Amino acid sequence: MFDSSRYAALNEAFDAVVEMPHEFADTMQTRAALRTLQAMSDRAEGLRARLLRQMDETGAYADDGASSTLSWARRELRLSAASTARLRVAGRTMQVLPGVGEAMLAGEIRLDHVAQFTGGLRRVDTAVLADATQQILLPLAKQAAPSDLAVAIDRLDEVTHPSKVDEAWRRGMDRRDVQVTRAGDGYHLAGFVDIVLGAKLASFLVAASAPRSTGPGEADGPAGSASCADERPASQRRTDALHELLDTAIADGIPGDKGVRPQLHVTVEAEWLSHQPGSAPPTLQGYGVIGPDLYGYLACEGDHTTVLTHGTTSGRTPYAAVLNVGRTRRLATRAQRVAVRVQQDGHCAAPGCSHTNLELHHVSWWERDGGRTDLVDLVGLCRACHLAVHAGRLGVERDEAGGFVFRRLHGPSRRAIEDRDRIHRRRFRDYLHALGVARDGAFEPASRQQVTAPCGSPERHRAGMVEVSITKR
Structure with a gap:
């Protein structure tokens, strides 16, 4: 009642x-x-x-x-x-x-x-x-x-x-337009760009507009000093980056090896390349899932790097043996940086942080703890989280499964921060894999049969991911 x-x-x-x-x-x-x-x-x-x-x-x-x-x-x-x-x-x-x-x-x-x-x-x-x-x-x-x-x-x-993904790419290609119109005290930039151009522009702006240790026109000062801080707001850093890009193009032509060379990063499971049911489709960093047609277009002009994610070597991270360099060098190798980015989906490893400009941190510090430049000891952190670790506000330690646990260090207890995003991503990935296996025969796109491994036979990469990096030639 x-x-x-x-x-x-x-x-x-x-x-x-x-x-x-x-x-x-x-x-x-x-x-x-x-x-x-x-x-x-x-x-x-x-x-x-x-x-x-x-x-x-x-x-x-x-x-x-x-x-x-x-x-x-x-x-x-x-x-x-x-x-x-x-x-x-x-x-x-x-x-x-x-x-x-x-x-x-x-x-x-x-x-x-x-x-x-x-x-x-x-x-x-x-x-x-x-x-x-x-x-x-x-x-x-x-x-x-x-x-x-x-x-x-x-x-x-x-x-x-899955056919919707490539259909969206084609629709976007038909809508492409960029206009610069005089508006009051400046110009209004408007338009619509396709997936590839948008991803390139976003990649450039993220890389070129990152805060610098010394702002334009400032004198170099001691590392970490207040005079070295880049106090420009993000909006100004982005517009300054476009200024510098256009200045370089006007003076020297299209940016080459000595200029900023933004990259597009595409990750694709070897299982997808070998047409195995339930495998995840390719992912363009900064955009999301792409279809086989767009992947084929990007793979044609990209450099390809195989990143092993599981294999036959020993240890908690069985692929690490081929990448570890121990105490022979302090800075991570390029292969290690690629592996860390793929592991973390291109984002900072700290729970809840979505920044994509990553610095590699030794969980066991190189000097203080005698840490090693091994993959199991390297974690990708954005600059703010990296500084928080070194300032003693955020703690990070290895777990027993090849991952990392973050803790709040302020307050009376070292409380672990639940990494809800990673937990849900893993559960969702498993769910989609099972769904893909169950429905594979019903929705496999015809164009998928034309997809081949860019680095040779798919069988050679069954135990890994293929990282495709596209740069402006």
């Missing part, structure tokens, strides 16, 4: 909370209050979505003389048409995917997560999405941002409809 008096009691309870002297809350109480309010807000959004969906089905809006739920919500709740539509669609998604509805009403996910599930229902077979939601996507949504959930649903769509 529905008891409307509970809503009145809820309103009175909230009034009491609002009247509390929040200015006297300590830092721990402030953080706890914000977490509670966020969860309550998310739960309330879920309940609104359910009730608006119920109003759609019952026609309750007509009792107030409204012609639709949309007009009723605009008049009675002062909601915009867009907000109402979003809630109504979310209510339907919560019905179709009951687990999502339960999580929303429990405050475990928010409306932005539900919107991603809604988009998934439009693209992915409902039965496939429902199974993936229960097994993988909902646990991910409870711990990750909506953008991470969107990437996972895109990946699911790509596995079940």
Whole structure:
């Protein structure tokens, strides 16, 4: 039986909370209050979505003389048409995917997560999405941002409809255009570029706009001194990088060996090259999954490096024996840098960090601990996380499975930081592999039969990854 008096009691309870002297809350109480309010807000959004969906089905809006739920919500709740539509669609998604509805009403996910599930229902077979939601996507949504959930649903769509990936590439090629138009005090740069050009531009900007030890026109100072810090905002560093690129092109022609040579990095499993069921398709760093046609185009003009990921040598990391250099040199070799980047999907290894400019750190420090330049002892960290390790704010140590454990070093305990992203990536990769094996005969693209290993027979790379680096010749 529905008891409307509970809503009145809820309103009175909230009034009491609002009247509390929040200015006297300590830092721990402030953080706890914000977490509670966020969860309550998310739960309330879920309940609104359910009730608006119920109003759609019952026609309750007509009792107030409204012609639709949309007009009723605009008049009675002062909601915009867009907000109402979003809630109504979310209510339907919560019905179709009951687990999502339960999580929303429990405050475990928010409306932005539900919107991603809604988009998934439009693209992915409902039965496939429902199974993936229960097994993988909902646990991910409870711990990750909506953008991470969107990437996972895109990946699911790509596995079940692989031809879409190359179709998107071709559509992008047809839309290419760049325009520079005078606008006020400067110029407006606008347009749309295809996947390859966009990835090249993004790769260049990431590399060329990284903070420098000495800004343009500044005198060199002692390492680590304040005068050496690059205080330019990221927006200025990106535009400065374009300035330098164009200056070089105008003065010396297209950048060559002495200029900045941005690279595109494509990783592809040897199992995919040998057409094994359930293998993951190629990935273009900075963009995502690409199809066999685009991979074939990129592989034609790229340098190829085989990176072993499992093999027959001994040790916790069986491929490391061919890459380790021990104490013979301090700096990592190029092969080790490639291997670390592939292992970490091109991102900083610190949990929750997504930066891509990596510096290699010896987990057992070279001088202090007598560390070795071996793959098992090298971890890729962005500059900020690397500095945090050396400043004693962040700890990193090897685990017993060839990976790394990060710990917070501030406070009374050395608490380990749960690497939720890595856990979910591994679970999702396993799930997609099983899905690919089960559905392989149903969705294998015809063009896949024309894909061949760029470095010879696929059999020679069955135990590894192929790294394709494309540079401007």
